[in-house]
Amino acid sequence: MMEESGNCPLCSSRSDHFYHNSKQNRNFYLCPDCSLIFQGRASLPDELEEKARYELHHNSGGDQGYISWLERFISEGMDPWYSGGAVLDFGSGPRPVLTDMLKRKGLDVCSYDKYFSPTWPEGRTFSCILLSEVLEHLVDPLSEFRKIASLSETGAKIILQSAFLQNYDKKCFGSWWYKEDVTHIRFYSASSLQMLGLKSGWNLEYQDGRSLAVFRKP
Numbered sequence: 625m626m627e628e629s630g631n632c633p634l635c636s637s638r639s640d641h642f643y644h645n646s647k648q649n650r651n652f653y654l655c656p657d658c659s660l661i662f663q664g665r666a667s668l669p670d671e672l673e674e675k676a677r678y679e680l681h682h683n684s685g686g687d688q689g690y691i692s693w694l695e696r697f698i699s700e701g702m703d704p705w706y707s708g709g710a711v712l713d714f715g716s717g718p719r720p721v722l723t724d725m726l727k728r729k730g731l732d733v734c735s736y737d738k739y740f741s742p743t744w745p746e747g748r749t750f751s752c753i754l755l756s757e758v759l760e761h762l763v764d765p766l767s768e769f770r771k772i773a774s775l776s777e778t779g780a781k782i783i784l785q786s787a788f789l790q791n792y793d794k795k796c797f798g799s800w801w802y803k804e805d806v807t808h809i810r811f812y813s814a815s816s817l818q819m820l821g822l823k824s825g826w827n828l829e830y831q832d833g834r835s836l837a838v839f840r841k842p
């Protein structure tokens with residue numbers, strides 16, 4: 625039933641089954657080398673499911689809780705690392721609330737989203753790339769990080785927020801709300817963030833062990 629084994633999307637290591645979500649019939653694997661927990665290919669959501677789920681996401685411009693949360697990402701996540709230049713809001717969602725907030729601050733911001741703002745900003749370069757609640761959705765994070773690198777200046781920073789794994793206890797993982805969203809398919813901690821950077825050409829500069837990580841293009 626759940627014996628198939630998966631290859632880690634970061635380091636390709638053969639990974640053992642870690643957890644079966646019986647309600648959703650989803651299998652998760654744990655990489656023995658970088659500690660990424662990832663959903664097996666067989667049960668990944670298709671694009672229709674994915675898009676429908678994103679349309680339900682809590683990012684309407686009028687939701688004060690969401691705005692306060694993004695304000696905190698800007699002041700505590702972005703501001704300490706941002707040193708000017710063009711910004712890319714990568715995975716901006718159905719309504720680009722973060723883009724709009726930064727534009728109101730006078731920043732030069734461009735948004736990109738696979739479904740909702742799909743024009744790739746070819747020919748532009750950025751010094752700061754923001755991924756707010758995006759990393760956990762990426763099927764192939766290495767190719768996305770390499771694509772981002774192709775638009776990034778030397779010294780550019782990827783600043784991202786997500787929810788990182790706090791421990792590897794199966795019971796804790798089983799009761800973690802974060803994995804219940806069927807579009808959340810990869811779960812990171814310090815060692816998998818490190819591997820992500822190593823394999824995609826970015827240096828992991830900082831991660832707070834909870835939700836914030838910063839990568840720098842060497």
Ligand SMILES: [Zn+2]
Binds near residue numbers: 659
């Ligand atoms: Zn791995």
